[in-house]
Amino acid sequence: MSKIILIGSPNSGKSLLFNRLTGLAHKVANFPGITVDIGSGNLQALPDKQLVDFPGTYSLQAISAEEEVAVGYFENALCDPEVEQVLCLIDATRLEKSLYFTLQVIRDCERHGKPVTVLANMIDVLDKHGLDLDVEGLSAALYTPVLPISGRTGKGVDAVIAALSRPLPEAGVTRSHLTETPDAILRGEAHQLARRFGPRDDILIRTQHRLDSFFLHSLTGGVAFFVIMYLLFQSIFTWSAPAMDAVEGALAWSADRVVPLLGNQVAADFTADALFSGVGAFLVFVPQIFVLTFIIGLLEDSGYMARAALICHKPLRFFGLTGKSFIPLLSGTACAIPAIYAARAIDSPGKRLLTYMAIPLMPCSARLPVYSLLIAAFIPAQTALGGLLGWQGLAMFGIYFFGMFCGLLITGLVSRVAGQRYQDLPFVLELPPYRVPGFVPILRNSVNRARHFVTKAGKIIFTVTLLIWVLGYFPNYGADLGQSWLGQIGRVVEPLFEPLGLDWRYGVAIFTSFAAREVFVGTLGTIFGIEGADENMVPLVEHIQSSQLALGSGLALLVFFAIALQCVSTLAILSKESSSRGLALKMFCGYFLLAYVAGIVVYQVTGWFVG
Numbered sequence: 265m266s267k268i269i270l271i272g273s274p275n276s277g278k279s280l281l282f283n284r285l286t287g288l289a290h291k292v293a294n295f296p297g298i299t300v301d302i303g304s305g306n307l308q309a310l311p312d313k314q315l316v317d318f319p320g321t322y323s324l325q326a327i328s329a330e331e332e333v334a335v336g337y338f339e340n341a342l343c344d345p346e347v348e349q350v351l352c353l354i355d356a357t358r359l360e361k362s363l364y365f366t367l368q369v370i371r372d373c374e375r376h377g378k379p380v381t382v383l384a385n386m387i388d389v390l391d392k393h394g395l396d397l398d399v400e401g402l403s404a405a406l407y408t409p410v411l412p413i414s415g416r417t418g419k420g421v422d423a424v425i426a427a428l429s430r431p432l433p434e435a436g437v438t439r440s441h442l443t444e445t446p447d448a449i450l451r452g453e454a455h456q457l458a459r460r461f462g463p464r465d466d467i468l469i470r471t472q473h474r475l476d477s478f479f480l481h482s483l484t485g486g487v488a489f490f491v492i493m494y495l496l497f498q499s500i501f502t503w504s505a506p507a508m509d510a511v512e513g514a515l516a517w518s519a520d521r522v523v524p525l526l527g528n529q530v531a532a533d534f535t536a537d538a539l540f541s542g543v544g545a546f547l548v549f550v551p552q553i554f555v556l557t558f559i560i561g562l563l564e565d566s567g568y569m570a571r572a573a574l575i576c577h578k579p580l581r582f583f584g585l586t587g588k589s590f591i592p593l594l595s596g597t598a599c600a601i602p603a604i605y606a607a608r609a610i611d612s613p614g615k616r617l618l619t620y621m622a623i624p625l626m627p628c629s630a631r632l633p634v635y636s637l638l639i640a641a642f643i644p645a646q647t648a649l650g651g652l653l654g655w656q657g658l659a660m661f662g663i664y665f666f667g668m669f670c671g672l673l674i675t676g677l678v679s680r681v682a683g684q685r686y687q688d689l690p691f692v693l694e695l696p697p698y699r700v701p702g703f704v705p706i707l708r709n710s711v712n713r714a715r716h717f718v719t720k721a722g723k724i725i726f727t728v729t730l731l732i733w734v735l736g737y738f739p740n741y742g743a744d745l746g747q748s749w750l751g752q753i754g755r756v757v758e759p760l761f762e763p764l765g766l767d768w769r770y771g772v773a774i775f776t777s778f779a780a781r782e783v784f785v786g787t788l789g790t791i792f793g794i795e796g797a798d799e800n801m802v803p804l805v806e807h808i809q810s811s812q813l814a815l816g817s818g819l820a821l822l823v824f825f826a827i828a829l830q831c832v833s834t835l836a837i838l839s840k841e842s843s844s845r846g847l848a849l850k851m852f853c854g855y856f857l858l859a860y861v862a863g864i865v866v867y868q869v870t871g872w873f874v875g
């Protein structure tokens with residue numbers, strides 16, 4: 265199969281175009297360094313051709329780890345007979361920056377006889393501001409075809425497909441003066457070409473400056489940061505509530521109809537307790553995961569996240585990290601696994617290691633169902649100002665910050681104790697332009713995330729709930745949970761969780777959550793389902809409220825879940841990416857102990873106040 269390479273500078277829109285041409289869903293965000301690995305897919309219009317998406321690089325001298333991946337792969341690709349041509353993507357709104365790299369690519373392709381087509385992307389932005397790019401002039405000066413396109417609107421994409429379907433010239437590529445030109449001269453040439461053929465970019469820059477003078481200002485920027493983060497967590501509750509209620513209502517409605525149809529008592533009990541109460545309890549939280557991913561997507565694509573990274577650089581440095589740790593840490597609020605991959609973009613190995621240590625403490629979406637459940641059980645749902653202010657959102661904000669703060673505290677301590685090992689390279693971050701976010705890719709990404717959550721966690725939850733149900737239902741057919749096999753196992757684990765004020769039912773749920781955190785919700789749902797005896801579905805929150813769980817224990821559970829590293833996949837990826845099994849094991853044991861002790865302290869201290 266013939267391959268086509270899609271290369272370009274960071275944040276120029278490669279992945280968005282790649283998704284458009286292949287129908288795949290690589291992550292797209294307005295932040296340089298989002299793609300950290302080579303990915304490929306077949307072109308939808310020309311299925312016999314494979315398109316390869318690259319991490320962005322500023323030049324063909326790699327600096328960061330993901331640039332090394334890209335440059336190394338590119339150099340090999342130039343000698344690979346399967347590679348038929350190269351598409352070099354440039355950001356037409358930032359021409360000079362893209363052109364130096366483009367000239368290097370053209371030169372190296374000429375040397376190896378690989379044809380190049382330059383794609384001038386983001387042409388929709390130029391159109392919107394009435395700016396011009398002299399495509400013919402640029403094409404003649406580069407000795408290479410230049411096609412104006414927009415990955416966002418799809419303009420010019422047909423011309424790209426038409427160009428790719430044309431047979432390649434027999435004689436290879438033309439040789440221009442570039443073949444022998446050294447890098448230093450190419451840099452000057454890029455500047456000249458951008459001035460001669462590029463748009464007047466001061467119009468674009470002016471609005472950007474105005475926004476930056478607000479969002480990067482030491483006072484307004486700081487306040488804006490906290491307000492945006494607060495609204496993010498508040499909206500998880502406010503915006504997801506109707507969808508969560510709908511899922512809950514639909515489950516109760518179906519349970520009422522399906523369960524009575526099952527003649528066999530055991531089958532009816534299994535369906536009510538394990539499927540509707542157990543698995544159903546977890547499905548209720550899927551809308552929240554969707555909303556969280558969607559809002560983070562909006563913030564990333566607008567360009568705000570890069571500003572947030574800049575604002576956070578100084579505080580992060582105090583804790584031994586760098587502004588470049590911000591994106592991996594923030595991705596960690598969705599899931600630790602992509603976050604660990606995203607940490608490849610951190611150039612300093614020491615800082616990367618510290619970021620690995622903080623990532624599992626970021627409040628990932630698997631924790632969200634647990635947090636939501638406990639917050640909904642203990643905190644009143646009152647809101648004001650149309651849902652912008654509310655106790656539950658505030659509590660969510662608090663527990664999210666608690667997790668992040670613990671992560672930073674640990675990296676701060678480790679970096680101070682270990683000192684020199686974690687010294688930094690200079691912090692260099694290119695600020696992307698502010699953009700109106702692209703809704704469709706963000707929506708697609710959020711749907712994928714929610715779907716992935718259901719399918720991946722769903723399998724584990726189903727298996728564990730099935731096991732818990734069998735253990736809890738037999739040998740006395742659900743008549744007495746305390747005397748079931750599960751009850752007997754529960755009494756073995758109970759002493760471990762007694763110092764947190766938790767009885768065996770919660771102990772068992774915590775135990776199962778080491779498979780994956782969200783299993784906690786499914787297990788509790790099943791246990792309360794068996795205990796509830798009747799077939800009507802009662803929301804898990806109500807079960808918890810009537811289970812006489814003390815406030816101190818609820819808080820201890822929150823703190824325990826905020827710290828403990830209960831995710832097998834994270835441990836596996838951590839060992840792989842850090843090339844050290846020891847690190848993952850040490851983190852697992854250390855965070856478990858810390859979570860346990862912090863839980864006990866919280867339970868005891870709350871006891872002094874609440875009695």
Ligand SMILES: Nc1nc2c(ncn2[C@@H]2O[C@H](COP(=O)(O)OP(=O)(O)OP(=O)(O)O)[C@@H](O)[C@H]2O)c(=O)[nH]1
Nearest residue numbers: 275276277278279280293294297298299320415416
């Ligand atoms: N307005 C506009 N925005 C675009 C266009 N193409 C991409 N973008 C936006 O540019 C940003 C970067 O897009 P990506 O596809 O992630 O860029 P990339 O080159 O893959 O970035 P890295 O993987 O970080 O190197 C996103 O916010 C996209 O929505 C375009 O044609 N027009």
Ligand SMILES: [Mg+2]
Nearest residue numbers: 278279298299
């Ligand atoms: Mg990309």
